[in-house]
Amino acid sequence: MTVISTQEFVANQNMYFNMAINQDVCIKRNEGMFYIRYNPVAETNNYLCFEPDDEFYNSITMEEARRKLHLLVDRLYAKK
Secondary structure, rough: OEEEEHHHHHHHHHHHHHHOOOEEEEEEEEEEEEEOOOOOOOOOOOEEEEEOHHHHHHHHOHHHHHHHHHHHHHHHHHHO
């Protein structure tokens, strides 16, 4: 484990990021420490993709929302 100061990290970020691939790197700041850990990204893109549900099909369009909002604002100002 390598412990460095924030000034040292700022001066040599790439070096410490490369170092974090093989070992733990800690940045000491005041009373605490930040840990830099390397986590490789998987080659396959396993992104979550959800199918539209009933809420999606029951939603309103932006134009319909804009029209309803204008009616609401008109009613609020009509009360004054």
